[in-house]
Amino acid sequence: MNGTEALERRYRRLLAWYPAEHRRIHGEEMIGVLLAAASGGQRRPRVADTLDLIRGGLRIRLTPRRYDGLDAGWRDTLAVASIAIPTMIAIPYAVIFGWTIYNRLSVAGPPPAAVLAVLTGFLLLIALAPVLALLGLRRTAMLPYVLPVLFLGYFGGGPLVSGEDGAFFLAFLIAAVTFVVSPGAPRAVKIMSASAWAAVCGIGLALCVPEVLVRLAPLQRPIPFDGSFIWFGANRETLVMITTMALIAVGGAIGLLRTLPSPVGRRLLALLAVPAYPGFLTLATGGSGTFGPFGVVEAVYVPTVVLACLAAALILQSRRSDLPRRPPDSYTGPGR
Amino acid sequence: MTKHGLQEPTFLILTALAAGPQHGYGIMTDVAQISGGRVRLRAGTLYAALDRLSGEGSVDVDREEIVGGRLRRYYRITPHGAGVLAAEAERLRANAAVATRRLRTLAEGTA
Numbered sequence: 001m002n003g004t005e006a007l008e009r010r011y012r013r014l015l016a017w018y019p020a021e022h023r024r025i026h027g028e029e030m031i032g033v034l035l036a037a038a039s040g041g042q043r044r045p046r047v048a049d050t051l052d053l054i055r056g057g058l059r060i061r062l063t064p065r066r067y068d069g070l071d072a073g074w075r076d077t078l079a080v081a082s083i084a085i086p087t088m089i090a091i092p093y094a095v096i097f098g099w100t101i102y103n104r105l106s107v108a109g110p111p112p113a114a115v116l117a118v119l120t121g122f123l124l125l126i127a128l129a130p131v132l133a134l135l136g137l138r139r140t141a142m143l144p145y146v147l148p149v150l151f152l153g154y155f156g157g158g159p160l161v162s163g164e165d166g167a168f169f170l171a172f173l174i175a176a177v178t179f180v181v182s183p184g185a186p187r188a189v190k191i192m193s194a195s196a197w198a199a200v201c202g203i204g205l206a207l208c209v210p211e212v213l214v215r216l217a218p219l220q221r222p223i224p225f226d227g228s229f230i231w232f233g234a235n236r237e238t239l240v241m242i243t244t245m246a247l248i249a250v251g252g253a254i255g256l257l258r259t260l261p262s263p264v265g266r267r268l269l270a271l272l273a274v275p276a277y278p279g280f281l282t283l284a285t286g287g288s289g290t291f292g293p294f295g296v297v298e299a300v301y302v303p304t305v306v307l308a309c310l311a312a313a314l315i316l317q318s319r320r321s322d323l324p325r326r327p328p329d330s331y332t333g334p335g336r
Numbered sequence: 337m338t339k340h341g342l343q344e345p346t347f348l349i350l351t352a353l354a355a356g357p358q359h360g361y362g363i364m365t366d367v368a369q370i371s372g373g374r375v376r377l378r379a380g381t382l383y384a385a386l387d388r389l390s391g392e393g394s395v396d397v398d399r400e401e402i403v404g405g406r407l408r409r410y411y412r413i414t415p416h417g418a419g420v421l422a423a424e425a426e427r428l429r430a431n432a433a434v435a436t437r438r439l440r441t442l443a444e445g446t447a
Binding site for chain 1: 359361391394408414416
């Protein structure tokens with residue numbers, strides 16, 4: 001064994017002071033740096049290097065991290081969710097906003113300046129939240145998710161975020177929580193390939209479909225809500241809406257499962273199911289009164305997307321050994 | 337931004353990366369150069385700091401290369417990290433300005 005090999009072996013022994021995950025990510029790199037910094041003919045680590053490595057390992061082991069209680073799969077899932085969910089929210093909100101402004105300007109004239117300013121500010125933040133997250137500005141990115149919840153909690157209603165099923169509220173809360181507890185967008189970028197981004201955007205576009213269809217073919221009368229109209233209502237617009245969106249959503253779910261590492265894709269789909277619970281609860285309890293177009297959209301499309309995603313996940317999970325997964329080469333987490 | 341001042345090694349690491357992406361050994365030599373040889377980072381300190389800065393979103397991996405059969409990972413400062421560094425540089429500059437002003441007053445008083 002030559003001097004370099006002996007030195008490398010001793011450095012590797014010292015790296016045992018570090019957590020296994022840190023060694024997996026940085027171990028080879030640290031060995032390279034330690035050997036590069038060693039003097040020619042050196043066979044043993046210097047005392048100062050030894051103490052520094054022990055101190056560094058202990059510091060990493062003892063320093064609490066925000067996401068220490070989570071296993072690597074959930075950390076990566078929350079990291080992806082911290083950028084995927086804001087993206088999925090931003091796309092339909094941008095479409096709804098654009099359409100609303102277009103309609104108001106072309107039909108009823110410009111809206112009051114104050115209303116327009118508030119809506120514009122809110123929707124710009126919603127649309128920019130994924131970009132802000134990617135720039136590491138988590139606190140600013142959280143604003144459009146936290147403010148409506150506080151606002152509606154205080155005033156009990158809002159112009160764009162209906163409280164009828166609370167689905168978007170839950171999505172907002174999940175997005176805000178993922179900003180706090182996940183490693184954040186930098187980690188997600190390592191995990192998500194271009195195809196995964198396409199799948200996320202596909203689901204975001206799927207969320208636009210009912211809104212676009214309703215506005216293309218406005219409902220002429222309120223739909224009586226008795227819990228059965230979704231399945232037996234024979235409302236052509238609703239059926240077209242559900243079918244179109246479900247097809248796109250299944251495509252998006254398949255895309256997530258195929259492009260994200262195994263535990264991350266399935267767990268992300270499970271997380272995406274959470275915002276549907278209020279919708280299911282409303283349907284299960286029969287609701288009350290009637291829904292206008294917005295109510296129909298919110299009551300129908302979120303549960304539908306989620307059902308489609310979960311169905312796709314369940315079908316594909318049974319065949320997952322056949323699925324190719326191609327996260328970027330820089331990804332080194334579970335499922336690689 | 338940080339409520340407390342950055343530790344000197346952290347400040348110097350971010351300063352080194354502000355010049356462009358660098359690998360671990362490059363950061364160590366650059367920090368030594370920036371500090372005039374006063375601060376000599378060791379691997380344990382460097383990677384504990386990089387791990388923390390990465391978790392905070394202040395640095396990110398730029399690219400990886402295999403050189404001589406060994407992994408060489410380049411790090412870059414993020415916009416968030418640049419903001420943290422700018423705030424710390426401004427804090428240090430303000431403190432130094434106050435210290436300089438008072439020292440000048442002291443020198444004039446004792447002259």
